[in-house]
Amino acid sequence: MKIKSLYISAGEKNVGALFVSMGMMEVLKRNLHRVAFFRPIILSKNIRDKDIDFILEKYELDVDYEDAYGFDIDYVESMIASKRTDELINELIEKFKKLEESYDFVLCEGIRRAFLTSTIDYDLNMLLAQNFGSSIINIINAKDKSVQDIYENILIERENLLSHECSHFATFVNRFDEKNYLELKEKLKDDDSNIYILKEIKELDIPTIEDVVEVLDAKMKLCFENCNTRVVRGFKIAAHGVDNFLNCMEEDDLIIVPADRSDIILGIIGAFYSKEFPKISAILLVSKMELHPNIQKIISGLKNYNIPILSVPTDSYQSAKNLSRIYSKLRVSSERKIALALGLFNSSVDVKAIEERIQTQQSEVMTPMMFEYKLFEKARQNRKKIVLPESLDERILRAVEIILRRDVADIVLLGDKEEIKESYQRFGLDLGKATIVDPNKSDLMEKFTDAFYEMRKEKGLSYQNAKDAMIHGNYFATMMVHLGYADGMVSGAIHSTADTIRPALQIIKTIPEVSLVSSLFFMCLKTKVLVYGDCALNQNPNADELAQIALSCARTALAFGIEPKVAMLSYSTGESGSGEDVDKVKEATKIVKSLRPDLEIEGPIQYDAAIDKEVAMIKLPNSKVAGEASVFIFPDLNTGNNTYKAVQRSSGAIAIGPVLQGLKKPVNDLSRGCSVADIVNTILITAIQAGQK
Incomplete structure (x- = not known):
C-alpha cells in the first residue's frame, strides 16, 4: 500500500519536531505538488501555532490555517475526561481525511506528550497515527543522555510501536553528541535500518x-x-x-x-x-x-x-x-539557520531511501519550489567546487553562506583574504568553510600566465599582457576551471557579460560539436518548468546556429529532468506562412532532425500553438510537440528577450538564468541586478553542469 501520510511523534519539548518536519517537507515538496501539513492537537486555539505558521509560509502550502489543525489541548482533555475519546478520534479522523482526499500527501506533526496531563496514561500520538493510517516517525532526544540511555529509548520506542501495531517509518535521534557517534553505531550494528542520527549543532540554539x-x-x-x-x-x-x-x-x-x-x-x-x-x-x-x-x-x-x-x-x-531568558526561535526569515539545519538533515539522512519508501505516485506537476529543491539535491549528489571572483559583493557572500550551510558545493573566493574576511564578518556571516585564494599572492599565478601565453602567443599576445590578464579575477578564475583547480565559475554580479564570457572563449573554448556558446532560461511557471533559448546572447543566429542552440537546449533540459519537446518558434505555424525568417526556422528544424532523428521537434510553430493544447488541436492536430512543448527556441534575441520578460511579468513566472551552454567546462553569467536567490540558483546550476559527462 502506498504511503499517503506520515506522522511525526516527539515525547519532549525542544526535541526538534519542527526541524524534522522541515526536513521531511523538503523531501515531499521535491517530489509532490500538493502537500498538506496537519497538527491534530495544538496548545491553544486562541494563540497561533508557530510550527503551523512556519511550515505553511516556508513551503507556500495551499492550506488554510484553520484546516491545518484539529483541536486544542483544553478540548482534547475535556473530551477524554468525559470518556468521549472515540468521539474525539472520529472528529480528528474526519478533519484529517478531508486533507488526505484533497492533497497528494499529508505530513502530520503530533503534540509533545509532555504537554498532556498525567491523567492520560497512553500515547495519544500513537493512537492518532494508527487511526489515520499513517506511518510514524519518532524522535528521540539525545541531549545530555548517555549512549546506553539513548539505545534503551530506541528499543522502548520500537516495542511501543509494535504493541500498537503501528507502521514505523523512521527514528530520528536528535541533538546527539558527535563524539559518541561510533559507540551508538556499534550498538545499532545489527539493526540500524531507518534510524538516523542528527548531531547537536549549537548555532541552532544561539539567539539572533x-x-x-x-x-x-x-x-x-x-x-x-x-x-x-x-x-x-x-x-x-x-x-x-x-x-x-x-x-x-x-x-x-x-x-x-x-x-x-x-x-x-x-x-x-x-x-x-x-x-x-x-x-x-x-x-x-x-x-x-x-x-x-x-x-x-x-x-x-x-x-x-x-x-x-x-x-x-x-x-x-x-x-x-x-x-538571560532569550532562546533561539526558528523563523521563515532565519535563512542562515534554515540552511544550516537542512544541510545537517541531508548529510545525516538517506533521502533517496526515504523517497523510495514513500512510494507516492509521481505527479507531472513541477512547481518553482520543486525545481529549486531538485537543484539542491542534484548538486549535493555530485559535489563540485565553484570559483567566484566577485568576492566582496554582499549578495555573493550571502549566497555563498547558503550554499555552504546547505552543504551542496565547495566554494573558492578570489581576493585578499583579510579583506574578504573583514567583509563577510561585517555582514554577520560565517564563511569559514570557503577557500580564499589571492591571485596576487598565489603560487598559481606564474603557471597560469605561462599557460595563457602559450595559448595566445600566436595571436600576438605578449607575456606581459598575459600576466596582466591573469591579475583580472575573471581570467584567473577561468584558468582555475580550465586547469582543474575548480569545476566551474560564476561571475557577472559586478562585471559585464562580455567580461565573463571573453576569458571562457579564449581559454576554455566550446565542446567539439558546438561552434557557439548559447544561453537559456529555466522559466518556472505555476505548475511546470519550460526552457527558453536563446534569450540573452546571440542576436540573430543563422539556420546552423539556431539548430545548434536547439540541440544544446534539448541536452540541457534533459540533464535537468525536463523531457525535451522542442518548438522552433516563428510567426508562422507549419506551412501557413513564408519569408526569409520562416525559411531560416524551417532549415534549422531540418538540420536538427537530421542530427537527432530521435528528438521530438516541431517547426516553424507559433508560441500559442506550442504551449496551448486547444490552439494546437486547430493549427497542428497531429503534432507530438504542439501544445506540449517544453523547450522553446526563439528565432532571434529581440523576440526571445522580450517574450521571456513579458511572460515573467504577466504570469509571475520565475526566470532562472541565463544559463550558458556549449563550453567544455561550465562558466555562468549573472545579471548585475541579480538577487541572492538568483546567485544561489546559478551556483547550483553550474555545479550540476560540472557534474555532467
Whole structure:
C-alpha cells in the first residue's frame, strides 16, 4: 500500500519536531505538488501555532490555517475526561481525511506528550497515527543522555510501536553528541535500518537579534538589511572604562550600554572597523536615553557603518536579566539557520531511501519550489567546487553562506583574504568553510600566465599582457576551471557579460560539436518548468546556429529532468506562412532532425500553438510537440528577450538564468541586478553542469 501520510511523534519539548518536519517537507515538496501539513492537537486555539505558521509560509502550502489543525489541548482533555475519546478520534479522523482526499500527501506533526496531563496514561500520538493510517516517525532526544540511555529509548520506542501495531517509518535521534557517534553505531550494528542520527549543532540554539527584539520588545534605532539574522552569542555590560572594556568584547557579543557613555560607544565603533578586535552583533542602549547628537552625526557620516543599535527602557541590570531568558526561535526569515539545519538533515539522512519508501505516485506537476529543491539535491549528489571572483559583493557572500550551510558545493573566493574576511564578518556571516585564494599572492599565478601565453602567443599576445590578464579575477578564475583547480565559475554580479564570457572563449573554448556558446532560461511557471533559448546572447543566429542552440537546449533540459519537446518558434505555424525568417526556422528544424532523428521537434510553430493544447488541436492536430512543448527556441534575441520578460511579468513566472551552454567546462553569467536567490540558483546550476559527462 502506498504511503499517503506520515506522522511525526516527539515525547519532549525542544526535541526538534519542527526541524524534522522541515526536513521531511523538503523531501515531499521535491517530489509532490500538493502537500498538506496537519497538527491534530495544538496548545491553544486562541494563540497561533508557530510550527503551523512556519511550515505553511516556508513551503507556500495551499492550506488554510484553520484546516491545518484539529483541536486544542483544553478540548482534547475535556473530551477524554468525559470518556468521549472515540468521539474525539472520529472528529480528528474526519478533519484529517478531508486533507488526505484533497492533497497528494499529508505530513502530520503530533503534540509533545509532555504537554498532556498525567491523567492520560497512553500515547495519544500513537493512537492518532494508527487511526489515520499513517506511518510514524519518532524522535528521540539525545541531549545530555548517555549512549546506553539513548539505545534503551530506541528499543522502548520500537516495542511501543509494535504493541500498537503501528507502521514505523523512521527514528530520528536528535541533538546527539558527535563524539559518541561510533559507540551508538556499534550498538545499532545489527539493526540500524531507518534510524538516523542528527548531531547537536549549537548555532541552532544561539539567539539572533530578532529574538532579542521580540523578547525585550526592543526598538531598532539603526538597522541594516539582514541585520536581524545576526547571532548573539553573549552579552556584555559596559561597566568599565573604554580601555579595559574593549579587552572584554568577544565575537558576536551584544553590548549593553547607556547612551550617555559616548566614550564606550565611540570605542566600540572604532573596534568594529579595526582588524584587531572581534566583531560584535549589536549595541543595546538602556534606560530610555538617546545618543548625543554629535555621536549620531559621527555614525551618519561613516561609510559602510554596519552595527545595529537597539534601545530598551529598562536599566542595564534588568536588561541583562531579561536577556538571560532569550532562546533561539526558528523563523521563515532565519535563512542562515534554515540552511544550516537542512544541510545537517541531508548529510545525516538517506533521502533517496526515504523517497523510495514513500512510494507516492509521481505527479507531472513541477512547481518553482520543486525545481529549486531538485537543484539542491542534484548538486549535493555530485559535489563540485565553484570559483567566484566577485568576492566582496554582499549578495555573493550571502549566497555563498547558503550554499555552504546547505552543504551542496565547495566554494573558492578570489581576493585578499583579510579583506574578504573583514567583509563577510561585517555582514554577520560565517564563511569559514570557503577557500580564499589571492591571485596576487598565489603560487598559481606564474603557471597560469605561462599557460595563457602559450595559448595566445600566436595571436600576438605578449607575456606581459598575459600576466596582466591573469591579475583580472575573471581570467584567473577561468584558468582555475580550465586547469582543474575548480569545476566551474560564476561571475557577472559586478562585471559585464562580455567580461565573463571573453576569458571562457579564449581559454576554455566550446565542446567539439558546438561552434557557439548559447544561453537559456529555466522559466518556472505555476505548475511546470519550460526552457527558453536563446534569450540573452546571440542576436540573430543563422539556420546552423539556431539548430545548434536547439540541440544544446534539448541536452540541457534533459540533464535537468525536463523531457525535451522542442518548438522552433516563428510567426508562422507549419506551412501557413513564408519569408526569409520562416525559411531560416524551417532549415534549422531540418538540420536538427537530421542530427537527432530521435528528438521530438516541431517547426516553424507559433508560441500559442506550442504551449496551448486547444490552439494546437486547430493549427497542428497531429503534432507530438504542439501544445506540449517544453523547450522553446526563439528565432532571434529581440523576440526571445522580450517574450521571456513579458511572460515573467504577466504570469509571475520565475526566470532562472541565463544559463550558458556549449563550453567544455561550465562558466555562468549573472545579471548585475541579480538577487541572492538568483546567485544561489546559478551556483547550483553550474555545479550540476560540472557534474555532467
